[in-house]
Amino acid sequence: MKPFQYRLAKSVPEAVAALAQIAEARPLAGGMTLIPALKHGLAAPAALVDLGGIASLRGVSFENGELVVGAMTTHAAVAGSPIVNERLPALGRLAGGIGDPQVRHRGTLGGSVANNDPAADYPAGCLGLGATIVTNLRTVSADEFFTGFFSTALAPAEVITSIRFPVPMRAAYVKFANQASRYATVGVFISQSANAVRVAVTGAGRSGVFRAGEMEQALAKDFRPETLPAHCVALDDLNTDLHASAEYRSHLINVLARRAVEACMGAPSRHPVRHGGAYAF
Numbered sequence: 001m002k003p004f005q006y007r008l009a010k011s012v013p014e015a016v017a018a019l020a021q022i023a024e025a026r027p028l029a030g031g032m033t034l035i036p037a038l039k040h041g042l043a044a045p046a047a048l049v050d051l052g053g054i055a056s057l058r059g060v061s062f063e064n065g066e067l068v069v070g071a072m073t074t075h076a077a078v079a080g081s082p083i084v085n086e087r088l089p090a091l092g093r094l095a096g097g098i099g100d101p102q103v104r105h106r107g108t109l110g111g112s113v114a115n116n117d118p119a120a121d122y123p124a125g126c127l128g129l130g131a132t133i134v135t136n137l138r139t140v141s142a143d144e145f146f147t148g149f150f151s152t153a154l155a156p157a158e159v160i161t162s163i164r165f166p167v168p169m170r171a172a173y174v175k176f177a178n179q180a181s182r183y184a185t186v187g188v189f190i191s192q193s194a195n196a197v198r199v200a201v202t203g204a205g206r207s208g209v210f211r212a213g214e215m216e217q218a219l220a221k222d223f224r225p226e227t228l229p230a231h232c233v234a235l236d237d238l239n240t241d242l243h244a245s246a247e248y249r250s251h252l253i254n255v256l257a258r259r260a261v262e263a264c265m266g267a268p269s270r271h272p273v274r275h276g277g278a279y280a281f
Helices: 012-021 034-039 075-080 082-087 089-096 101-106 109-115 122-129 213-221 246-264
Strands: 005-008 025-028 047-050 060-063 066-070 132-135 139-141 146-148 160-166 170-177 184-192 197-202 278-280
Touching: 012 025, 012 047, 060 082, 066 082, 066 109, 075 082, 075 089, 075 101, 075 109, 082 089, 089 122, 089 170, 089 184, 109 122, 109 160, 122 146, 122 160, 122 170, 122 184, 122 197, 170 246, 184 246, 197 213
Parallel strands: 005 047, 025 047
Antiparallel strands: 060 066, 066 160, 132 139, 132 160, 170 184, 170 278, 184 197
């Protein structure tokens, strides 16, 4: 690990100023990805600007029909929030299925979204719900925020402050988890609102999280698992690695989407949580 400066910011303006002043500075949220990267020499920032001291970035509220979650709110806090579990329990159950207890009590919503790991759960929740990412500079729709493999629309010295989640009529998230990391080999988040159906897939795409348009169109016409098209994503767009082939991921997308629709419709999960589970609204 190379030497670096450390700054503990007490406010968003202080954090933004430090990031702008120090070349190659990086914000530090929960550190669940950045700290291991530092240890293995995969990242070598000149400075870390710790956001952990900014109290305004933590907390959950319900405002104007949307669930508002502060960027530094931990996964465990989202999973245990009475507001989340009353208004949007699918999101709470998604958060409760991330990693292990240590990760859930340290990792944060904003850190996960800003990192945009192609197998992370929160990007699917944001895209599947049509969330809005709020930063110190602007608001960005989830459709525009996730731009590719570990890539987002965030500019240098731009910090996520909160994420606003619309509350749909019903929603569910189902994932097939890697048993060691709990990352999604494939995860599918489906929501139905008065105006649209959204289907977001994580863990499978070569470029990261994406929306499954053919599935959305089919479910918008008839919201039943039987209407879902099989193998609606081109194999060339899917990832092959040591965990699963593109062909297997294509199969999982279809299976998990059907389970997510069943969960939305109130069907109990027939599959234990250790194999992904159904996280329904």
